[in-house]
Amino acid sequence: MTRRNEATEQEWSRYSQRFATTLRSVRERAGLSQEEVAYRSGLTRYTYQKYEKGESRPGHPANPTLRTLIAMAQVLAVSVEELIPDAPPDLRAR
Numbered sequence: 001m002t003r004r005n006e007a008t009e010q011e012w013s014r015y016s017q018r019f020a021t022t023l024r025s026v027r028e029r030a031g032l033s034q035e036e037v038a039y040r041s042g043l044t045r046y047t048y049q050k051y052e053k054g055e056s057r058p059g060h061p062a063n064p065t066l067r068t069l070i071a072m073a074q075v076l077a078v079s080v081e082e083l084i085p086d087a088p089p090d091l092r093a094r
Contacts, residue, residue: 009061011089013054016061018085020054026076026083027052041071048072 027037038048050056051072056063064072073080 008089008091012091013061015085015089016054016063019062019083020052022083022085023072024052026078030076032076037072037075040075041068043068043071 027034030037034048034052035045037043038045041048050058051062051064054062069080069083073083076083
């Protein structure tokens, strides 16, 4: 992996952590458990827990599909924009 790709991956990892923090905060504000959000979103509890940890798979930053983002936003009664942190990293450098 080149230095540029490593830097991009590190930025994506940090961005993913911000997403995780936002997701957890919105869920807690909605008064729902991880299991409730997962079930209502059509996800396994394990998958949802990974998103709240900022991961998609162990060691890989979260990268939920658009369908998953929409489902979670609907369950949490927020807009997709509220789940996605501001200032995403520049991914064009891939």
